[in-house]
Amino acid sequence: MVISDVYYRARKMGLRAYHACLQAHKQPYLPVLDELVPEEKALARVPLGIVQIPLNRVVGTATRARSNAFAPNFMPLLEPNSEFAIKWVNLYESVLADGMRQPITVLEYMNEYYLVEGNKRVSVMKYLDSVFVEAEVTRVLPKRTRENRAYFEFIDFEKDSGLNAIIFTQPGKYNELIEKTGHTPGVKWSSEDRMDLRSAYLYFGNEYKAEYGDNPPIPVADAFLLYLNVFSYEEAKSKSSAEIAADIRRLKDDFERGVKSEAVSLIMDRTEAHSGGLFSALFRPSRVKAAFIYHRPIEDSGWNYWHELGRINCENALGDKVETTVCVTTAQDQFDDEIDRMIKEGNRVIFATSPLMMNACVRPSLEHPDVDILCCSLLSPSHHVRSYYLRIYEAKFLIGMIAGMMAENDKIGYIGDYPIYGAPASINAFAIGARMVNPRAKVYLQWSTRRDFDPAHPFADDSIRVISNRDINAPRYSSMEYGLYALKDGGMTNLAIPVLDWSKFYQTVIESVLAGTFNNDHDGPSALDYWWGMSSDALDVVLSSRFDPHAGRLIHAIQSGMQSDVLWPFEGEIRAQDGRVCCGREDRLTPAQILLMDYLVDNVVGDMPKMEELKESARPLVDTLGLGCTLRPDLSEISWKFNE
Secondary structure (H helix, E strand, C coil): CCCCHHHHHHHHHHHHHHHHHHHCCCCCCCCEHHHHCCCHHHCEEEEEEEEEEEHHHEEEECCCCCHHHECCCCCECCCCCCHHHHHHHHHHHHHHHHCCCCCEEEEEECCEEEEEECHHHHHHHHHCCCCEEEEEEEEEECCCCCCCHHHHHHHHHHHHHCCCCCCCCCCCHHHHHHHHCCCCCCCCCCHHHHHHHHHHHHHHHHHHHHHHCCCCCCCHHHHHHHHHHHCCHHHHHHCCHHHHHHHHHHCHHHHHHHHCCCCEEEECCCCCCCCCHHHHHHHCCCCEEEEEEECCCHHHCHHHHHHHHHHHHHHHHHHHHEEEEEEECCCHHHHHHHHHHHHHCCCCEEEECCHHHHHHHHHHHHHCCCCEEEEECCCCCCCCCEEEEECHHHHHHHHHHHHHHHCCCCEEEEEECCCECCHHHHHHHHHHHHHHHCCCCEEEEEECCECCCCCCCCCCCCCCCEEECCCCCCCCCCCCCCCEEEEECCEEEEEEEEEECCHHHHHHHHHHHHHCCCCCCCCCCCEEEEEECHHHCCEEEEECCCCCHHHHHHHHHHHHHHHCCCCCCCECCEEECCCCEEECCCCECCHHHHHCCCCCECCEECCCCCHHHECHHHHHHHHHHECCCCCCCCHHHEEEECCC
16 A cells, blocks of 8 residues: 555545534534533643543544544545645654654543644544553543532542543442452552553453444443453453453343343232243253352341241242252352352252342353352342342331331331331331321331441430331340330330241242243343232231231231232322422332332431441441442333233
């Protein structure tokens, strides 16, 4: 190729981009910063010195001068016989011979770079498909707003790590990346640490682009973070390009979930296992081996006790069709190793009974697609792992009604445990139930996981005598302070408890595996989550014999309405503590709105504690499923169905 042909080729690329913009009714020239941000000259500026910047984020010019000489892809538009063209070709030859000898000068605004000087150099470098370019950078700082929180988190990340090529648009992502790479916010990285992450991110990005080209389903930074949710950072650093490429193909559905209209499908009711037909009958097992993994000893945890009862009852119901094994591991970094061990021991179904295990389930599910792995969690980050949970708020609604009946002074205490998704729905349903029978009822909220919580005196107001506490005690504790109870004359009367019958779910799953139909209802990249309620018979409320039987008739009538799906706790006008209307008088909250509820209703006195207010033991779970966590999908991504 004659060297002068280079300009013709570059200009052809520019003209193609120019005409494409005209057809799309877009600006066909380089964007100009002082036109995009008219107040730019009044904003604060911070000189960053000479640094390497990603060339793909050099997007325009600081001023209008020379911007019309280039298409939006920085390819030239001026005639080949112009002085501009001669200078462009001479610069091209110089760069080929000696490299880029002089840094460009740019303004950085919101993670994009606008040229003050060096337009032709950038044009040539982009034509040569360069990745980085040396630049003297001045940062133009926007005013802080809620919408640009992620950008200011990037600035903090860049100060610590010295890296500027990893871009997230959602707040919280940088802290997640810092944690996954074993660093601490505010602590400077060593040059070795900087190079390790730069290399791992570059290798991943190259393979990700090779797989998806210029139209990836989600940005490369988000894909890289998702990758680190499955494979550890140490693994990512040591893998070859071929191994990373294979991993990316295995995670295809998870990446593509980000662009699907329904990223999470909720199954809201119990389904019966039907025969899968003759073909399924040839391959379905006659006996299933299932493993149950607990994160705490059963005798120390009421939550695990419910699940253990479910396992035992499921095994009793299915007889020799199922063999179950139990694993207890308290070390969070060993969850996936224990899952691997259970799979090697021949378990066909794995039930991870804590949300803390969700991320640990993803890698084994990719490596063993013939094993069905489910995690007891409200939200699943992966197409490959199904989550399951109960609509506990339905039981709390009924218990709230009982509390409203019993609170003679209109004051009710509520002791929550973890401020995670699902907790606001339970608290609010309880408060709405109390108000339904007592319009003056106020619910005073405390948290047992707060550092300053005093179990002997949970409420500052000693006149609170009706209290909702933990759902059930761990087997080794003899205290009667669980469920709903009333304090009177130095004694305590238990009134009601919610009952979580997990055996209904476990039995249904195992029966569908036996029938060969477990995977029939899961097609496509959406995550499949089970979220059963009272209509499934997996959730109930047991009333004390001391509770008035006539009042009990009302409770049972309301429960019957919820079981037949003709009455919902969250319908009619609902106001949050700040006065905003969260549900209209003629409306009903959708399951997605209930699932992701992050506010408290206006007859609740109390708040959701911040991370720094919690006990250390509570923080891992809150970090995983706390309000605003990274597992939270948009409301628009959730669909649901009531199964017949």
